[in-house]
Amino acid sequence: MMNDVMKIKTAVVRRLSAWYKRNKRVLPWRETTDPYRIWISEIMLQQTQVDTVIPYYRRFLDIFPNVDALAVARLEDVLKAWENMGYYARARQLHRCAGMIVDKYGGKIPDTLAELTALPGIGAYTAGAVLSMAYGQAVPAVDGNVRRILARLFAVRKPLDDLQTQKQLHQTAATLVPSKKPGDFNQALMDLGAAVCKAKKTLCTLCPLARLCQARILELQDGIPAKKKRPSLPHRQAAAAIIQNRDGLFLVVQRPATGLLASLWTFPGGFVEDGKTLKSDLIKRVREQLGIRIRIGEHLAEVRHAYTHFRITLHACKGYVSKETPKALACRDWRWITPAGFAVLPSSKIDRMIMQTLLSEIKM
Numbered sequence: 001m002m003n004d005v006m007k008i009k010t011a012v013v014r015r016l017s018a019w020y021k022r023n024k025r026v027l028p029w030r031e032t033t034d035p036y037r038i039w040i041s042e043i044m045l046q047q048t049q050v051d052t053v054i055p056y057y058r059r060f061l062d063i064f065p066n067v068d069a070l071a072v073a074r075l076e077d078v079l080k081a082w083e084n085m086g087y088y089a090r091a092r093q094l095h096r097c098a099g100m101i102v103d104k105y106g107g108k109i110p111d112t113l114a115e116l117t118a119l120p121g122i123g124a125y126t127a128g129a130v131l132s133m134a135y136g137q138a139v140p141a142v143d144g145n146v147r148r149i150l151a152r153l154f155a156v157r158k159p160l161d162d163l164q165t166q167k168q169l170h171q172t173a174a175t176l177v178p179s180k181k182p183g184d185f186n187q188a189l190m191d192l193g194a195a196v197c198k199a200k201k202t203l204c205t206l207c208p209l210a211r212l213c214q215a216r217i218l219e220l221q222d223g224i225p226a227k228k229k230r231p232s233l234p235h236r237q238a239a240a241a242i243i244q245n246r247d248g249l250f251l252v253v254q255r256p257a258t259g260l261l262a263s264l265w266t267f268p269g270g271f272v273e274d275g276k277t278l279k280s281d282l283i284k285r286v287r288e289q290l291g292i293r294i295r296i297g298e299h300l301a302e303v304r305h306a307y308t309h310f311r312i313t314l315h316a317c318k319g320y321v322s323k324e325t326p327k328a329l330a331c332r333d334w335r336w337i338t339p340a341g342f343a344v345l346p347s348s349k350i351d352r353m354i355m356q357t358l359l360s361e362i363k364m
């Protein structure tokens, strides 16, 4: 296959570059070669759509304009700036990574693949993007979109989650990426994947690579990449206790520093174990978290949400506590708080949905 890649390399680079000049998307992180800004944009873009990222990117850089500012920031403030984008592990890793860059590299983002990929949250794709776009190095940036285009271009019929296939496509991209404007080449592939060689629909008549593309010539576009049947997501039940004190303040807890939605603020409770009843499990969870005994009252609200690996239905129930004072046992912290106070703490989407439902529909 590498012979085929070499044969068409010049034509691919020339055609793609001409197409990119006419069609490139105007994006704020394309107006800079600052590796910090490019790094932030790439981490945000990992699991979030471009249009959603733009306002977050601008706001995040207003608050944390450079790696030093991010390194000294409180994690809570970083999570707050990230709120609603989801996949909070990215924000925690960015924060940790900034500290390491300041400690180890004096605040300069490293410019080698080995150093970059040794940092938390930076894989070969992000490193390739930073090296090519900020430092002008001929390193590929290969994500799922780029793999899809290359698989079609060279009619690779194996599933793209096959590790050997991924390696082969990475090698293909490394061979194609030119030494002149490598960042533009990588971004041109990204734009082509977003606008023309899309996952579900190929617009081959608009494609600058159409005459070179084996999938188009063999009419295999719809079958490449090979589709895999996704197993259906497990569905988990969770319960939250909505506890208010005499002043109407809500009891909230900060999740542990590791695990799902780490360090975010939430209502006391957690997953309901299989075979357990919602009420008894909720009483047990609250006792484990805060060392208090509660009585469960009426069911107040139910919200549903989907995470990457499971779906969840969260039941919010009124909780009553006697005079016991909470202690932070299986949580980082706890507070009595107003809804406005909750809004300024970093919290997950499902907890904000609960608070919104409580405020709009339920008379507490």
Ligand code: SF4
Pocket (backbone or CB within 6 Å): 149, 152, 153, 196, 197, 198, 202, 203, 204, 207, 208, 209, 210, 211, 213, 214, 215, 216, 221
């Ligand atoms: S010709 Fe069609 S299948 Fe081939 S790269 Fe272009 S859009 Fe994708």
